[in-house]
Amino acid sequence: xxxxxxxxxxxxxxxxxxxxxxxxxxxxxxxxxxxxxxxxxxxxxxxxxxxxxxxxxxxxxxxxxxxxxxxxxxxxxxxxxxxxxxxxxxxxxxxxxxxxxxxxxxxxxxxxxxxxxxxxxxxxxxxxxxxxxxxxxxxxxxxxxxxxxxxxxxxxxxxxxxxxxxxxxxxxxxxxxxxxxxxxxxxxxxxxxxxxxxxxxxxxxxxxxxxxxxxxxxxxxxxxxxxxxxxxxxxxxxxxxxxxxxxxxxxxxxxxxxxxxxxxxxxxxxxxxxxxxxxxxxxxxxxxxxxxxxxxxxxxxxxxxxxxxxxxxxxxxxxxxxxxxxxxxxxxxxxxxxxxxxxxxxxxxxxxxxxxxxxxxxxxxxxxxxxxxxxxxxxxxxxxxxxxxxxxxxxxxxxxxxxxxxxxxxxxxxxxxxxxxxxxxxxxxxxxxxxxxxxxxxxxxxxxxxxxxxxxxxxxxxxxxxxxxxxxxxxxxxxxxxxxxxxxxxxxxxxxxxxxxxxxxxxxxxxxxxxxxxxxxxxxxxxxxxxxxxxxxxx
Numbered sequence: 001x002x003x004x005x006x007x008x009x010x011x012x013x014x015x016x017x018x019x020x021x022x023x024x025x026x027x028x029x030x031x032x033x034x035x036x037x038x039x040x041x042x043x044x045x046x047x048x049x050x051x052x053x054x055x056x057x058x059x060x061x062x063x064x065x066x067x068x069x070x071x072x073x074x075x076x077x078x079x080x081x082x083x084x085x086x087x088x089x090x091x092x093x094x095x096x097x098x099x100x101x102x103x104x105x106x107x108x109x110x111x112x113x114x115x116x117x118x119x120x121x122x123x124x125x126x127x128x129x130x131x132x133x134x135x136x137x138x139x140x141x142x143x144x145x146x147x148x149x150x151x152x153x154x155x156x157x158x159x160x161x162x163x164x165x166x167x168x169x170x171x172x173x174x175x176x177x178x179x180x181x182x183x184x185x186x187x188x189x190x191x192x193x194x195x196x197x198x199x200x201x202x203x204x205x206x207x208x209x210x211x212x213x214x215x216x217x218x219x220x221x222x223x224x225x226x227x228x229x230x231x232x233x234x235x236x237x238x239x240x241x242x243x244x245x246x247x248x249x250x251x252x253x254x255x256x257x258x259x260x261x262x263x264x265x266x267x268x269x270x271x272x273x274x275x276x277x278x279x280x281x282x283x284x285x286x287x288x289x290x291x292x293x294x295x296x297x298x299x300x301x302x303x304x305x306x307x308x309x310x311x312x313x314x315x316x317x318x319x320x321x322x323x324x325x326x327x328x329x330x331x332x333x334x335x336x337x338x339x340x341x342x343x344x345x346x347x348x349x350x351x352x353x354x355x356x357x358x359x360x361x362x363x364x365x366x367x368x369x370x371x372x373x374x375x376x377x378x379x380x381x382x383x384x385x386x387x388x389x390x391x392x393x394x395x396x397x398x399x400x401x402x403x404x405x406x407x408x409x410x411x412x413x414x415x416x417x418x419x420x421x422x423x424x425x426x427x428x429x430x431x432x433x434x435x436x437x438x439x440x441x442x443x444x445x446x447x448x449x450x451x452x453x454x455x456x457x458x459x460x461x462x463x464x465x466x467x468x469x470x471x472x473x474x475x476x477x478x479x480x481x482x483x484x485x486x487x488x489x490x491x492x493x494x495x496x497x498x499x500x501x502x503x504x505x506x507x508x509x510x511x512x513x514x515x516x517x518x519x520x521x522x523x524x525x526x527x528x529x530x531x532x533x534x535x536x537x538x539x
Contacts, residue, residue, distance in 0.1 A: 032152075033104035033231075039150045040111040041097035047090035047118065051083050079125050086121045089114060111151040112161040119143055119165035123172035129180050137196050138169055144200040148207040158208035159201065166197030227255055227298075227310055243313065253297055257308035275307060282309040284353060284380035292344040294364075294378045314376055316366025317523070319436060323360065326522060328439040331471050333373070335501050336510040337365060338433055340375035342498035345429070348380075349422040349493040355380060356420065358428035359408040360435050367523075373515040406451040407431065407441040411485050414452045423487035426497055430482025430490075438466040442483060456485070475504040 059080060093114045097107045119140045126138060144162045153161075173193060177185070227244040233254070234241040244255040258278055282299040299309035319337065323329065329337075341363050345355055357379060368374035404413055410427035413420050434442050443454035460483050464471040478500050484490050491497040 033108070034101075036150075036152050037097055037101070037104040037107045040107055041094050043111075043150050044090045044094035044097060044114070048087055048094065051087045051090065055080065055083050055087075076128075079128060082121050082125050086118060089117055089121075108151050108153060109157075111147075112153060112157060115143060115147045115151070115161050116164045116168070120168040120172070123168040124175070127169070127172035127176040129176060129182075138193070140165055140169055141196050141200040144197065144204050148204050148211065152211040153208060155205045155208045159205050162201035162204040163198070166201040169197045170194045227253060229255060244310065252313045253310045254313045255308055255310050257302075257306050278307050278309075280380065284348070287351060287353075288344070288347050288380075290344045290347040292340045292375050292377060293347070294376050314364055314366045315368075316364055316374075318378075319360035319363045319365060319432065321361075322365060323436060323439050328468055329436045330469050330510070331437065331475050331504075332506045332508060332510040333514075334433055334436040335475065335504055335506065336373065336515075337363070337375055337436065338429060339498050339501045341377055341429060341432070342494040342501065344375070344377035345422075345425050345494035346498060349425070349495065353380075354420060354422055355425050355428075356413065357404055357408075358425050358432065359405045360432055363432065367519070371512070372519040373510075406445075406448040406455075407443070409452060409455055410487070411456045412487055414456055421487065422493035423490045425494060426482050426490045426492075427484075427487075429494065429497060430479050433479050433482070434460070434463050437463045437469075437471055437479070440466055472504060472506055475501075475506070478504060 093110060096110060100107050122139050122143070144165050147162075147165075148158050170190075173190065226246055226248065228247055229242040229244050231243050232240055233243050240257055242255045242257070244253045245251065246253065256278075258275070282296060286296045286299065294314075295312045297310040297312070301307055317325070341358075345358065348355060355377070358377075362377065362379045364376040364378055365373050366376055368376075408428045408431040410420070410424035413424050431442050434440070442460045443451060443458060445451035445454055460480065462476055463479055464476050478497075482490055482497065491500060
């Protein structure tokens with residue numbers, strides 16, 4: 001178990017990473033297209049193995065078995081070359097299917113082209129010396145019938161590709177008869193050799209229509225209130241997140257839901273905790289008005305008992321991935337990002353709420369209108385009332401457990417000796433700042449228990465000793481103050497931390513111009529702007 005795992009419910013991060021929304025004429029949701037892309041990749045490797053087996057049998061086994069003259073006449077150097085071309089084509093398709101994870105429709109179209117090309121190779125090999133047995137159906141027919149189940153496509157595309165694949169049979173027979181005339185093959189035999197391919201091509205449209213109909217049913221089943229669920233962009237132990245679009249406003253959104261089926265295998269106490277966390281997250285997001293808090297559009301329970309809420313769909317990258325992909329950040333940018341996170345958490349603290357799960361993957365740097373590096377704080381699922389405020393305290397953890405992510409948990413959250421207040425979020429923000437500056441967590445440990453003990457007992461190493469870039473002394477002192485074991489020695493809340501961040505002296509501020517330059521270089525060059533989307537956390 002990773003020391004960064006969420007103790008109560010391990011969080012699964014799902015990044016759409018620039019996924020393409022299926023076109024209006026494609027009734028298949030994105031997650032189904034993704035699985036079809038995986039099938040194309042697997043099928044390509046199956047063809048690699050099959051062609052390898054053919055080469056082994058004809059080049060190795062046949063020689064060891066002292067193949068007779070008939071075998072040598074059927075299989076020669078030309079067939080071996082064609083087989084190697086088939087291996088190369090299958091390897092190319094497998095590589096493309098692996099690389100183009102965010103373009104499943106393109107992979108499926110290439111899969112149809114592969115069907116035709118592979119059928120041509122099979123036909124040339126098998127018809128090099130035209131067959132005289134009309135009952136021996138070509139292997140191309142098998143490919144034509146099975147391929148629609150591997151590569152779902154429109155009936156028209158399926159029919160065109162299947163007819164093209166079937167046509168490779170008469171082309172290969174014509175070529176074979178041209179170089180090896182055989183007067184024993186008459187018109188009747190030719191019809192028996194050619195017609196099965198076209199019959200299979202006509203039959204291939206049937207599974208294509210069935211798959212398309214199932215896709216329409218899936219889309220219909222994914223209607224939730226005024227929102228049409230399009231493709232699943234994440235899945236966790238107890239929930240799923242879908243990209244969605246309002247049917248009237250055409251506004252993109254992210255829908256987070258917990259279905260009744262997901263709760264059936266858990267105990268009543270676990271179900272209570274999950275539902276309470278889900279409700280708390282929606283309630284907190286609806287209450288808070290900071291522009292740096294993820295915006296909630298809707299919340300409710302569907303007719304089938306599914307708990308759901310609808311939130312804005314973000315365009316950007318979380319701070320966990322930001323550092324993992326691009327390395328530690330300069331101090332001025334870290335201050336810029338932390339100050340915005342403080343705006344969100346400061347409002348929560350003022351409202352008497354403690355986030356309790358502040359970590360890099362729950363802080364999102366995104367494009368918002370004309371602004372970039374605009375921070376949104378996500379996942380208020382562990383939010384709890386500030387013990388300093390009166391009111392009912394609801395427990396949202398199971399007995400004997402602690403909640404949070406070990407690498408970013410304050411000592412009082414672990415020991416339970418001190419009441420967990422806003423200072424716990426301040427400690428977590430200090431850990432986030434440390435991560436952004438160094439690319440490392442404050443402590444390292446082999447398991448969650450050892451990680452939590454480090455937070456309780458060990459003294460952190462100053463970030464300047466681990467950062468590849470200079471860290472201003474006053475900023476480092478502030479980070480180290482946030483990491484104090486005693487909550488009273490830290491800034492009292494996120495609002496005070498924001499004030500102190502504003503006082504840090506930096507040589508070159510992180511301006512809008514610098515931010516836009518970074519995004520132009522590192523984000524817009526990766527994914528077209530219309531295809532970039534955000535990351536959603538799932539509990």
